[in-house]
Amino acid sequence: MDRRLFSYVAAALVPLAALAFVFSYSDYVRRAEEEQSRFVDYARLIGQSSAKIIARTEGYAAALAAGNPGDFSDCAQVFDAMRTEMHEAVYFRVTSAADAVVCERALARESVEGQGNEPAPSRMIQTVPVSRANGTTGIRVDIGLRPYALLTAPIAATISSHISFALLSPSGDVLAAYADSSEEPETFRTMLDDPELRALSPQTRRTTSEGWSVAAVALPGTDFRILTGAPPSATLFEPWISMAKALLLPISLLAVVFVVLRFGMQRFMLRYIRHIYATFRRYGSGQSDARVGNLDNAPAEIKLLGITFDMMADRIAYRTRDLEASLAxxxxxxxxxxxxxxxxxxxxxxxxxxxxxxxxxxxxxxxxxxxxxxxxxxxxxxxxxxxxxxxxxxxxxxxxxxxxxxxxxxxxxxxxxxxxxxxxxxxxxxxxxxxxxxxxxxxxxxxxxxxxxxxxxxxxxxxxxxxxxxxxxxxxxxxxxxxxxxxxxxxxxxxxxxxxxxxxxxxxxxxxxxxxxxxxxxxxx
CATH class of the missing domain: 3.30.565.10 (Histidine kinase-like ATPase, C-terminal domain)
Incomplete structure (x- = not known):
């Protein structure tokens, strides 16, 4: 009865595996089409996630501007404290009511260059400025953010959506960029050289000649824009389809063989090995009287393993008693x-x-x-x-x-x-x-x-x-x-x-x- 049930399960495994693959592939295609249809919404959400960093920086600058000029006497300490709270900040300047510079600090160029696959030519063209002034104290605080830091939140939020990003200045210069490493990053970077693409108005979408979907969104509260791009679906799915066709039959056969071997090993070997393993665990945890015992129905090799362990444990117990007596x-x-x-x-x-x-x-x-x-x-x-x-x-x-x-x-x-x-x-x-x-x-x-x-x-x-x-x-x-x-x-x-x-x-x-x-x-x- 067990063998007949096993044959039914093994016979149903191959079509079930194929059906599961088809369903997963269909779901993948559906999600890709939804990404294309909601691309402008993606761009808007990306801008909002980047704006959280700017809002936090504005709050920090407003808090500093409400203080006294004497609070900035140790400029280096204030700058280090700001870097501890906001590691995205690379520039800091405080001016008084008379436009006199009270404190000014900036990181060295090599310590603020972008990470990851940010394009080298766009590094440190300029920072993203955030300013706040207090009418009561007359203090104005200017904080410069590292451009690539504004892309960190969008990258983390869309890591599985194969979307690339670029941060553009008001004049259209590329301040920082990120291209998905699983696709063709050079294609997206080449598209950024197109002046018309860099001048794309916020909340608009465009399809390039390479099939990429590109949308622009304004960074809230600033004149900066974030350009988002997604590769064409056909280019994205081709390697997956080829790999699925090549591996479907071998994986199915491997699954059948695995189930057959699993049944045989469970029936004739694994239960004895589990018993021996449990005895090893008890012995290793300090239960020195743990023994495997008789394995009359086990294969000869496994039975010999259990006998050998029991002999070794008995010898260790005798030697331990002798050592304890000698130590005493x-x-x-x-x-x-x-x-x-x-x-x-x-x-x-x-x-x-x-x-x-x-x-x-x-x-x-x-x-x-x-x-x-x-x-x-x-x-x-x-x-x-x-x-x-x-x-x-x-x-x-x-x-x-x-x-x-x-x-x-x-x-x-x-x-x-x-x-x-x-x-x-x-x-x-x-x-x-x-x-x-x-x-x-x-x-x-x-x-x-x-x-x-x-x-x-x-x-x-x-x-x-x-x-x-x-x-x-x-x-x-x-x-x-x-x-x-x-x-x-x-x-x-x-x-x-x-x-x-x-x-x-x-x-x-x-x-x-x-x-x-x-x-x-x-x-x-």
């Missing part, structure tokens, strides 16, 4: 390593603290304090890192607060002596390899300020994020930082600072009591 073990070992490093650093800092307390000489105490502060900086970075889930990333704001808290205790400063402020973007996360050098740098920058802090003074630390991290440290006006530059530069401290800054691709500048540290956050999560 690696993360556990990493966290254990960081934990032991943190404990070791804590032990070292405790030993340095006890040694410092037992030292009697000021030089010994100072040296031990510097070593203790550097160890405390590293230990703070590891503590913040250990507090995260992965143990390899450090929150920028948390790192700064932890380092400040660690360095404040050896300096015996109260917590209220240091103020830390952070913006919303300072919650960026940096890798531990960058957190340790940053902690080192803070351990070099902050202790001198803590030591130089006078009673009643406070230290302000501002942390900002974004594409780069910026730390601004201020306070302690009597500071004598010897980390970078100056005659009293500490050699070891300066070398360490430069090494840390190079490692972070960062910069550090000090102007008076303000120190600014900036580093890129290319490793931000």
């Amino acid at each position: 073990e690696q993360q556990r070992l990493t966290r254990e390593l960081h934990h032991r490093i943190k404990n070791t650093l804590q032990m070292i800092s405790s030993l340095l603290g006890m040694q410092r307390r037992e030292a009697t000489q000021p030089d010994e105490q100072a040296a031990l304090r510097v070593a203790l502060e550097r160890v405390l900086g590293i230990s703070a970075a590891y503590r913040v890192s250990y507090a995260t889930n992965e143990g390899t990333d450090v929150a920028l704001e948390s790192l700064v607060r932890e380092v400040v808290e660690s360095l404040r205790e050896p300096a015996k400063l109260p917590r209220s002596a240091v103020h830390i402020s952070a913006d919303g973007q300072s919650q960026a996360v940096i890798v531990l390899d960058k957190a340790i050098p940053l902690a080192f740098i803070l351990a070099e920058l902050l202790p001198p300020r803590f030591s130089a802090l006078s009673p009643g003074e406070t230290i302000q630390i501002d942390v900002t994020g974004g594409t780069s991290a910026v730390l601004e440290i201020s306070g302690a006006a009597a500071i004598n930082d010897m980390s970078l530059g100056g005659e009293n530069e500490a050699p070891l401290k300066a070398r360490l600072m430069r090494a840390y800054l190079r490692q972070l691709s960062a910069t550090c500048t000090t102007v008076g009591p303000l120190t600014r540290l900036e580093m890129p956050l290319d490793g931000v999560h």
Whole structure:
């Protein structure tokens, strides 16, 4: 029954296709005849669509003329603003009540030449002027429009009607032209050389010796005219008829063969392929347990494809479980390593603290304090890192607060002596390899300020994020930082600072009591 129904459909396809082609061709001929009969109406509508640009320009000029002369002090800015609103405008002039030029601007010749197939000789012969004057302010605004811009709306409105256009000046000069690329554009451009055709009165129609229908319409509110032309129908339809005769039989045969193959493939192959494709989609969307299953009635090749996919999916599932177990073990070992490093650093800092307390000489105490502060900086970075889930990333704001808290205790400063402020973007996360050098740098920058802090003074630390991290440290006006530059530069401290800054691709500048540290956050999560 299915085969008999299919044979009926296949037998009816060829005459139906031919009938559809005849109907479509008849409709095409009818529409072409309607274009010829309503050609003057076309020309009138074309003029109205072009007039919308002029009306909009007149409104803009009237609005400018109602302003004050001081509004045009920055002539270039006013011209650019006008170009933003009306890209068709290429010339702008403002004169006062005494006919003095207040503002005058024009685009360069090469930036206002027409686009598309506008004929080169007619480019920039003149612009289409639009003027408005205000009797109250005495200001007159003149705006020149690019001629080809007035054809943009007609081209878009009649793109499928094979109509060509030309914009004529009051003296009959061709300012801009457009010829349909699917026809003979040179024929229309040659016709424009005829003086009688360019002098055609508005609202009149004429048929040329080449069979073209030509009509002229006045641009409302101006002395400019738009000349429209349509090619003869016979020339337009000849290639379509020849192509239809040549392709009708092959296309019909191809349609029959396609339907036959479609039926066979749907019956014996496509339903299995769709099932396999749906399984692929589910697997690709994250459903890792999706399987093709048994395809007992499918062809051997398709059945083998389903079995192969199921085997591959099972192997990927086994390997994924192994990789997840290995990753979990690696993360556990990493966290254990960081934990032991943190404990070791804590032990070292405790030993340095006890040694410092037992030292009697000021030089010994100072040296031990510097070593203790550097160890405390590293230990703070590891503590913040250990507090995260992965143990390899450090929150920028948390790192700064932890380092400040660690360095404040050896300096015996109260917590209220240091103020830390952070913006919303300072919650960026940096890798531990960058957190340790940053902690080192803070351990070099902050202790001198803590030591130089006078009673009643406070230290302000501002942390900002974004594409780069910026730390601004201020306070302690009597500071004598010897980390970078100056005659009293500490050699070891300066070398360490430069090494840390190079490692972070960062910069550090000090102007008076303000120190600014900036580093890129290319490793931000």
